[in-house]
Amino acid sequence: MPRPPEDFAELYGTRFAGIAVQLYAYLGDHAEAQDLTQEAFCRALERWPAVSGYTDPAAWVRHVAWNLATSRLRRLQHAVRFLQRQRVPDPVQGPSPDRVVLVESLAKLPAAQRRALVLRHLAQLTTAEIAEQEGVAEGTVRSWLSRGRSALAAELDREVWHA
Numbered sequence: 001m002p003r004p005p006e007d008f009a010e011l012y013g014t015r016f017a018g019i020a021v022q023l024y025a026y027l028g029d030h031a032e033a034q035d036l037t038q039e040a041f042c043r044a045l046e047r048w049p050a051v052s053g054y055t056d057p058a059a060w061v062r063h064v065a066w067n068l069a070t071s072r073l074r075r076l077q078h079a080v081r082f083l084q085r086q087r088v089p090d091p092v093q094g095p096s097p098d099r100v101v102l103v104e105s106l107a108k109l110p111a112a113q114r115r116a117l118v119l120r121h122l123a124q125l126t127t128a129e130i131a132e133q134e135g136v137a138e139g140t141v142r143s144w145l146s147r148g149r150s151a152l153a154a155e156l157d158r159e160v161w162h163a
Contacts, residue, residue: 008048012041015058022062023069036072040065105155113148116141 016037023033044051044061051057095103106114112134119125119133127145131138 005048005052007052008045011044011057011061015061016041019058019062019065023065026066026069027073032072033069036068037065039068101156101159105152105159108155109148109151113144113151116144117148117152120145 019040020033020037023036024030027033027036040061043064044057051060054060106117109117115134116130119130120127125133127138127141130141134141
């Protein structure tokens with residue numbers, strides 16, 4: 001990479017710190033201020049034949065650095081507003097101890113009885129709807145429900161007395 005012209009190197013050496021301090025005061029972030037000041041000087045170097053002809057090349061660099069800082073702040077503010085609009089989901093509560101016992105007790109029932117109880121009491125289907133879904137007679141569903149309730153009651157009773 002070719003060396004920068006001496007007048008650019010002098011401008012960089014004498015003005016970098018002052019511009020970086022200004023941006024630091026504006027942004028509140030020292031590293032960000034230095035990065036943006038560096039970027040402004042890089043842009044000046046790319047256009048050095050034109051920039052060096054200006055009455056005050058440092059003013060051009062300072063102007064570019066401030067524009068970069070203002071753009072950065074706008075992007076950060078936009079990101080903060082976006083994040084503030086995002087709804088934080090409510091924390092999900094774990095299952096209650098009673099629910100845990102019920103689910104464990106249901107799991108111990110035969111599958112047909114468990115399905116019948118869940119469809120009847122959670123899905124609130126009628127015995128006719130359950131019979132149609134399961135492809136059995138309504139009497140079979142009533143039998144599953146009766147046996148399932150008895151077995152579930154006995155299992156829950158055991159859980160209560162053994163807890």
